[in-house]
Amino acid sequence: MHTEDSARLRGELIRSLESIYALDAFGALANLLQGESLVLKYLLECRGQPLNPSVLSERLHLSRSRITGALHSLRRKGWVETLPSLEDHRRLQVFITDSGAAQISGQLAGMSAYFDRMIAGLGAGDASQLIHLIDRCVSVMED
Numbered sequence: 302m303h304t305e306d307s308a309r310l311r312g313e314l315i316r317s318l319e320s321i322y323a324l325d326a327f328g329a330l331a332n333l334l335q336g337e338s339l340v341l342k343y344l345l346e347c348r349g350q351p352l353n354p355s356v357l358s359e360r361l362h363l364s365r366s367r368i369t370g371a372l373h374s375l376r377r378k379g380w381v382e383t384l385p386s387l388e389d390h391r392r393l394q395v396f397i398t399d400s401g402a403a404q405i406s407g408q409l410a411g412m413s414a415y416f417d418r419m420i421a422g423l424g425a426g427d428a429s430q431l432i433h434l435i436d437r438c439v440s441v442m443e444d
Contacts, residue, residue: 381396
């Protein structure tokens with residue numbers, strides 16, 4: 302491929318991705334994949350399991366200081382609570398509250414609605430092709 306063609310395609314790809322990123326749906330998705338929302342989502346998925354900040358840091362691939370900051374903010378909002386571990390009082394156990402579960406469930410429902418709309422607009426075939434192309438993009442960029 303000629304350098305001019307490559308540069309043109311690169312520019313079109315970047316503009317296309319920028320327009321997707323500007324959509325509310327993708328801003329909401331980005332929010333769900335990082336920080337407080339990611340912590341709440343994981344706590345909801347693991348509800349009933351004992352989790353401490355170190356486990357959250359490890360499983361979510363976030364620094365310990367990022368987890369500490371997120372938990373502090375989530376506690377202030379009443380969406381999580383921390384209690385001393387029954388086995389080791391030096392460790393904290395983290396629990397999602399009912400209001401935290403309602404908050405993240407609402408975000409997840411909104412996200413589902415965005416993507417249901419996209420799938421309905423694209424149709425099953427194009428949606429499957431898009432998924433395949435995104436998977437290929439990830440594979441190419443990981444190599």
